Amino acid sequence: VFEVNWDAEMAEKGGYPHFMLKEIYEQPAALRRVMADRVSPGKIELEEINLSTEEIKDFNKIYILACGTAYYSGMIGKYVIEELTRTTVEIDVASEFRYRDPIVDDKTLVIVVSQSGETADTLAGLRLAQQKGARVLALTNVVGSTIPREADEVFYLHAGPEIAVASTKAFTNMVAAFYLLALYIAKIKDTVSREELAVYIDELLKLPKLAAETLESSEEMIKGRARDYHLQRDAFFIGRNTDYTLSLEGALKLKEISYIHAEAYPAGELKHGPLALIIEGVPVIAIATRMSLYEKTLSNIKEVKARGADVTAITFRGEKEVEKSVDHVLYIPKINELFSGVLAIIPLQLLAYYTAVEKGYDVDQPRNLAKSVTVE
């Protein structure tokens, strides 16, 4: 549906019309790299992290700091780490953390997340945390940038260069990094058994292949949705648990490049306000991959449907019940529900991308935004 004008830049873009699409398609390979040398069947080793078993057991909380997309990866991280390790995880936007004398000390593990490693507020948060005696672990993509140079421990994301302003493969690898960290800490703290760990790892190792499958199976349907979405001004993303945290990133993508006022809500919060904005034709994207909460989310879907919303659900292949209640369903391959974020984000990235293309926007360089925010 869109016209591609091939030019010299296309070589760099590997045949893709935009860096963003190229980077979306690089996700299976990027996921392979973030796991390489770190995960193998039954085994997870993070050799770059020099924290002793005693130190890890000694932390009484983890504090995640980041901005924008990296912050949303941290939201997923919070849920997954708490669930797997039973450690309290606080999370704060770096620009808030740095100015509010946060409660952090030498019993806190601070995790800072930044694709570029140069995000000004995140760097300031890192320094403040260190002054307060915390150990700082950086999740960063750009090797040798300031944040990993100053952090105590570094986990490189290995997503490869990311050029498009809207982050895709770096985000996915941040989320995958949190999965690895959660399992690594859970193993040390003995909050998952050896057998459970082996099962989780088997699931993790499937992600690159399943991400490729998700790309292939979503593309055509998403193009269709984008044709509808390009006429919309608003959109709401709902979900519960990790599906909610992922909704935040889905909404951000649609804001950043498609200029649609998209907003995410925990599905259970709809009745407490946002439902007033749900009228005939308003697009709602419901993510429903946490199967223990499936019926609850379905009930929220029916609420918005009853008000005339145009609902697109994202769920696992085979979960056909939702079809009765929504306008469109996008199926992703089955994976342990704790790790569904890495797959479910893919159609949301494609939706933002194709909607922006339909609208004729500059996908790789959205208005007002920079790739790396190196000033406050």
Place this chain on the structure above:
Amino acid sequence: VFEVNWDAEMAEKGGYPHFMLKEIYEQPAALRRVMADRVSPGKIELEEINLSTEEIKDFNKIYILACGTAYYSGMIGKYVIEELTRTTVEIDVASEFRYRDPIVDDKTLVIVVSQSGETADTLAGLRLAQQKGARVLALTNVVGSTIPREADEVFYLHAGPEIAVASTKAFTNMVAAFYLLALYIAKIKDTVSREELAVYIDELLKLPKLAAETLESSEEMIKGRARDYHLQRDAFFIGRNTDYTLSLEGALKLKEISYIHAEAYPAGELKHGPLALIIEGVPVIAIATRMSLYEKTLSNIKEVKARGADVTAITFRGEKEVEKSVDHVLYIPKINELFSGVLAIIPLQLLAYYTAVEKGYDVDQPRNLAKSVTVE
């Protein structure tokens, strides 16, 4: 500018055209009631709370649970309690908390907040927290409702009956309750000196009078803003620290009754995405009452102004610098900046109210919403 049709109901409404406006104007009196018998010069006593000094010192974290407006009062509570008492405060939407096996034990003080005392998810969160051994303190308005009956400790808000669906005076009293709790805990934990405490209390005691002043001084200007806002579809609220947490409630009010897609952001997050939506004429409301962050917020205001936003700032009387950078300034009386939320919310409530009236909506009964959410 709006036509008022007087009818029989008006007696109940005390001469106001809607319950919401009546309740907005009852805030000075409601604030007096929430402090009566609890605060006097130099002294704060919460006799209804049966927690010993040892128990309070023993809690290693506080966990706030609520939905909607009550949740946003809790966000302010989190910031203020952490600042004054140096106790870690977690906060969660009740519908999320109840389904994610939260990390809560007998060292946790759980504070649940619900105007009606019947909010289904909050009640379920309370029960779960008690099962896990936590002590639960309820902030509730309706005496004898289920939540205070089941909670271990109860702090009644004494806001009086609230009929309008969109909460105003109950919200303000929730925020005031958190101020009292924060000072009470700070006194016991000795994180503020006796002299500081006396100064904070003097400020608290000024709130009812200053709320009345704020009502009087904002009304006309807000009516003018509402005439502009009733044509808008979107709005963004920005602020830092407690000004950010208050922005969340300001945005919710505009959503609930004016059906404007309003969204709040920490001002420092603008560059990480939402700035893409700021174009010519988009309304931005900037709250700037945290004076140590004033220059930072001003710099964010200039960013949105440079993109053509129509900016209304809320700040303290006398802070004239901002006038150079914005279209409209709404001044509130000077108060200790930690407690500015109770005053700064008033113009935001009036803005939502008058915008809804301009649009001809049913202010007291907005579409799709109920006063008390007693089902999931």
